[in-house]
Amino acid sequence: MTAFCYATKYLSIFQLFHCADPVLQQQAFVYACENGYLDTVKYILANESYFIIDINGIDSIHGETALTSAAGHGHIHIVDYLITNCDADIDRINSKQMTPLLLAVKNGMWSCVDYLLDHQASIEHCDKQNRTCLIIAASEGHLAVLDSLLEKGNNFIFEWMNELFSFV
Numbered sequence: 001m002t003a004f005c006y007a008t009k010y011l012s013i014f015q016l017f018h019c020a021d022p023v024l025q026q027q028a029f030v031y032a033c034e035n036g037y038l039d040t041v042k043y044i045l046a047n048e049s050y051f052i053i054d055i056n057g058i059d060s061i062h063g064e065t066a067l068t069s070a071a072g073h074g075h076i077h078i079v080d081y082l083i084t085n086c087d088a089d090i091d092r093i094n095s096k097q098m099t100p101l102l103l104a105v106k107n108g109m110w111s112c113v114d115y116l117l118d119h120q121a122s123i124e125h126c127d128k129q130n131r132t133c134l135i136i137a138a139s140e141g142h143l144a145v146l147d148s149l150l151e152k153g154n155n156f157i158f159e160w161m162n163e164l165f166s167f168v
Contacts, residue, residue: 008032008040015043022052023060030059033078034069041066041078045086055082056092063095071112072103079112083119090121099125105133105149108142117152 005028007014019025025044029051032040044051058065067088070078079100082088091099101121104112117123123133131139137146 002027004028005031008037009035011037011039011043014040025051025053026057027059027061029053030062030064030066030069033066033075033082034064034073036070036073036075036078038077038081041081055086056089058095065092065094065100067092067100068094068098068103071100071109071116072098072107074104074107074109074112076111076115079115090116090119091125093125097128101125101133102127102136105136105142105145106140108140108145110142110144110148113145114148114152117148123149 002024004014004017004019004024007017008028008031014028019028029041029044032044044053045055056065056067059069062069064072065088067079067082067090070082083090091101093099094103098106099121101113101116101123102125103109104116106127126132127136134146134149137149
C-alpha cells in the first residue's frame, strides 16, 4: 500500500497529494471504500478531471471492487452511496469471484446483507467453491445473516431446497 492510499483517512492531507497514476488512484479509491472514508470517496468521485476511477473497477493489490470492499467490511454508508449515487454494479464480482453480497455474508455484515438484499442483489451467485450465500452464512455461524437470507431470499432458497431434495 502506498502513502497515497493511507492518506485517504484524512481528506485534508489526501488533497495535498498529486498522483497521476490511474492504478494508484483506483487503489486509493478502493482503500477509502474499504475503510469507510466517505468524505474522501466523495472527493475522489467529484474530481473527475483529476481522478480516473472505474466505479466497478478492481484494484491491483487485493483484487477488490469499491463495493465488494465496502460491503465486506460492513461500511453500509459507503455501500449506500456507491449504489444510490454512482450506479455501482450490485453484483460485480471481485478477482476471487465474490460479489458484495457473498463477502458481506462471509464476514457477517448483517446490515450490508440486509441492504443488498433490499436492493435486489442476486442471491444466486456462488463462490469459487460453489457455495451459496446460505451455505456460507451457515458454515461461518452468522445466524442473523442466515435469518435475513431465509426471510428475504426465500423464493430462491425454496427452489434450491426443492431441487436439492428432488434427487432423494
